[in-house]
Structure formats: structure tokens, C-alpha cells
Amino acid sequence: MNHQKAIEQSNQTTSDRFILLGLSTVPHLQVTFFIIFLIMYVMTISGNLLLIIIVRINPTLHSPMYFFLTNLSTIDICFSSSIVPVILMNTLAKDRSISLLGCATQMYFSLAFGATECILLAIMAYDRFAAICRPLHYNTIMNKKLCCYLSVGSWSVGFINSLMLVTLTFQLSFCRSHNVNHYFCEVPPFIRMACGNTFLNELAIYITAGIIAMCSFFLTLISYIHVISSILKIHSSKGRQKSFSTCSSHLTVVTLYYGTIMFMYLRPHSNKHVHYSSKTDTVVSILYTTVTPLLNPFIYSMRNKDVKNTIFKFSNRQQCH
Secondary structure, eight states, X not given: OHHHHHHHXXXXXXXTEEEEOOSOSOHHHHHHHHHHHHHHHHHHXXXXXXXXXXXXXXXXXXXXXXXXXXXXXXXXXXHHHTTHHHHHHHHHOSOOEEEHHHHHHHHXXXXXXXXHHHHHHHHHHHHHHHHHHSGGGHHHHTOHHHHHHHHXXXXXXXXXXXXXXXXXXXXXXXXXXXXXXXXXXXXXXXXXXXXXXXXXXXXXXXXXXXXXXXXXXXXXXXXXXXXXXXXXXXXXXXXXXXXHHHHHHHHHHHHHHHHHHHHHHSSOSSOTTSOOOHHHHHHHHHIIIIIHHHHHHIIIIITSHHHHHHHHHHHHHHHHO
């Protein structure tokens, strides 16, 4: 019934608006999803913002690792903010339409932050490789100048890649329907909605996702293989266990992020003979757009002793005042 209303609504809207069908059309599920996503969003913003503040107030954390972590936290805040507020509004709203400009803007920023995070995770893995496998040369390898270049480079590649994909996507004709079977504006659902030739769009996705996501994933994997082989040489079983615990948690989050992105983008999108489950796409997208930004600050830093000590010192200082 609600899907029928959405179709009727799309027939009444002009060609420069799209209808986001959202997560659910069942009223009690809509409220449940709203509460869950609101809690996750607040936790994501709080966790990442806390990490940025901690790194700024503690001079001992002014190292390449924490420089990249603050970059990651900034990306995660922006990534979540480009998607989750729209989910929250559309989950309870009767009018789920979004303008072409609004849709293109959301797609541009979500793609840009997503691609930047892919590259940054690989850079962070290389930083851990340099710190653990090349400790004597670490400060020479990961000098301030290189860190700045790597950071600017990852942001630049992410935003340039996004501009190209969004431009190609909105040059397509969407004559079948303006109902987007998704909860936010993302490239794959739009390619499936297009009625023209999408070969160039799919080729661009395969090339960019292949270069950015797959290359970043393999660089991350290679870096952690070297790190793990170095950990195996540690004589202390306690030290080995702690290092393995850290590496395994990092690898779990990284694999979740890269794996879901590659599943979403590195597969045929316009093949009408292949059945695509919108529910599967939704779950996969939620994992890399909402879950990973929530987990990153806790997995990468909140378990770190220096970070914990800074939080305790800061909270005690606030209590004294």
C-alpha cells in the first residue's frame, strides 16, 4: 500500500525529483529504525569527535598514527553526516522525495568520503608496517612532509573520483521510474534505474573501484602480513597476544569495509537477467556507511593506553573544576 503511494507520488513529482523508498514502509519498523540509526549516529559523532579532541589536547599523541586517525575520524563524521540525517528524515516523513541537486550532492559527498577512507585505511596500515617492521627508520620514512602529502592526496583522489562518477551518473536518462529502491542516493541503484546505455558508467565504476578499493585492500593486507610476521618474532607471549588482538580487530573492520564496498560496486549493475535483492544491498550499504564509522574510533584508538589515560586525566580535571 505504501509502495503504491510512493509510485503515485513519483508520478506527481517532476522529472527533477526522486523518491527514496527507504528502509521500511511498516510504521512500527520505521520508528525502530529511526531510534537505532539516531543512537548509532550520536555514538559515531561522539566517538570520533572525542578522539579528535583527545589528540589535540595531548602533545604525546602528535604522531603520524594519530594524525591519520584524526583524518579518519573527520572522514567518518562527514561520511555519516552525508547519509544518516537523510535516513532519519525519510524514515518518518510522508514525503520521501529529494531534488536532483540534493540527490547529486549527497551522492557526491558520500562517494568522496567513502573513497578517501579506502585510501586512508591503506595508508594507516602502511604506517603500522613502518612502525613495527622498520622501527629504526620510522621517523625518516613517515616524516611530517610525507604524512601531509599522503593525507592531501587521499582526500584529493576521493573527491576527484566522486566528481567523475556523479557526473556520469546524472547524464543518464531515468525513464523507467523515479523510485530509488534504496535509503540514500548511491550509484548502483541509479544505474539499474537507467534506460539508456550504461556501459561507460559501469566501466568507470569497475576501474575506479578496482584501483581505489582493491588496491587499497591488497596494500592493507600486505602491510598486515608483514606486521603479523614481525609479531611472531616477539618472545613475550603476552606481547604477542596483545599485538595479535590489535591486528585482528583492525583487520576485521578493514575487511568488513573493503568487502562490502567491493560487493556493492564490483559486480554487474545493469544486467536485467540477474536478480538483485534490495534488502541485501541495504544491509551491505549500512555496514560500510553506518557501522564502520561507528566502530573505527573504538577499534583503532579507544583501547589504546595513551588515549585512555588522556580521557581519565581530562575527566578528573573537569571534576576538580
